[in-house]
Amino acid sequence: MRQVFKAPSYEAAWRRFRWRALAHLGALLGGVFSAALLTFTRGAVLGGPGCWRKYLGLSLFITVPLTSHRVTRWPCPRCGHPFHQRGNVALCTTPSCLHCGLPKWAASAHAQ
Numbered sequence: 800m801r802q803v804f805k806a807p808s809y810e811a812a813w814r815r816f817r818w819r820a821l822a823h824l825g826a827l828l829g830g831v832f833s834a835a836l837l838t839f840t841r842g843a844v845l846g847g848p849g850c851w852r853k854y855l856g857l858s859l860f861i862t863v864p865l866t867s868h869r870v871t872r873w874p875c876p877r878c879g880h881p882f883h884q885r886g887n888v889a890l891c892t893t894p895s896c897l898h899c900g901l902p903k904w905a906a907s908a909h910a911q
């Protein structure tokens with residue numbers, strides 16, 4: 800009997816990466832949007848002028864590095880190493896894995 804091995808699909812892995820990237824984008828845009836909103840309302844929502852800086856600091860300096868870390872450390876579905884990071888260098892716009900060369904959004908391990 801001949802065994803046929805089906806190539807594993809990376810669809811679920813890319814879906815998880817997409818959520819991480821959207822969370823990072825949401826943290827960036829949410830921080831900028833909330834800063835603009837709080838500047839426009841002069842912090843009246845949070846208790847007066849100057850309070851918006853604390854909110855902005857909390858938003859930008861905690862959520863953005865956390866979400867950025869999750870994006871850069873996302874494991875490649877083929878090799879398991881961080882897809883966007885090699886050593887101390889992180890390239891979030893790289894078109895392929897920095898370790899094995901898997902193209903971004905590749906459907907399977909055999910994609911070139």
Ligand SMILES: [Zn+2]
Nearest residue numbers: 875878896899
């Ligand atoms: Zn890889």
